[in-house]
Amino acid sequence: xxxxxxxxxxxxxxxxxxxxxxxxxxxxxxxxxxxxxxxxxxxxxxxxxxxxxxxxxxxxxxxxxxxxxxxxxxxxxxxxxxxxxxxxxxxxxxxxxxxxxxxxxxxxxxxxxxx
Numbered sequence: 001x002x003x004x005x006x007x008x009x010x011x012x013x014x015x016x017x018x019x020x021x022x023x024x025x026x027x028x029x030x031x032x033x034x035x036x037x038x039x040x041x042x043x044x045x046x047x048x049x050x051x052x053x054x055x056x057x058x059x060x061x062x063x064x065x066x067x068x069x070x071x072x073x074x075x076x077x078x079x080x081x082x083x084x085x086x087x088x089x090x091x092x093x094x095x096x097x098x099x100x101x102x103x104x105x106x107x108x109x110x111x112x113x114x115x
Contacts, residue, residue, distance in 0.1 A: 046072040081110030
């Protein structure tokens with residue numbers, strides 16, 4: 001067992017609950033965390049965030065809309081900091097529309113921008 005270095009919450013404005021699904025560490029020691037949250041309107045939305053070793057949130061991406069459900073369940077970070085995520089969605093995501101649940105894989109830069 002390891003020692004707890006930092007403990008904090010990842011918060012959004014209108015959520016009932018938030019659940020982390022996956023975590024990875026970048027080459028520079030920062031944590032990338034992804035998960036799903038249930039907002040006050042009943043929708044499921046995914047999030048992706050990067051956290052420094054001291055717990056400072058560098059950036060946070062929210063994938064939510066009242067017209068779809070998004071769930072990111074896995075992620076990986078390569079040696080250059082590029083982040084790959086995998087999950088499922090229904091509705092519209094990244095300009096793609098799905099009437100039923102569809103899987104997706106997407107890449108983001110080390111600063112959280114879609115690639």
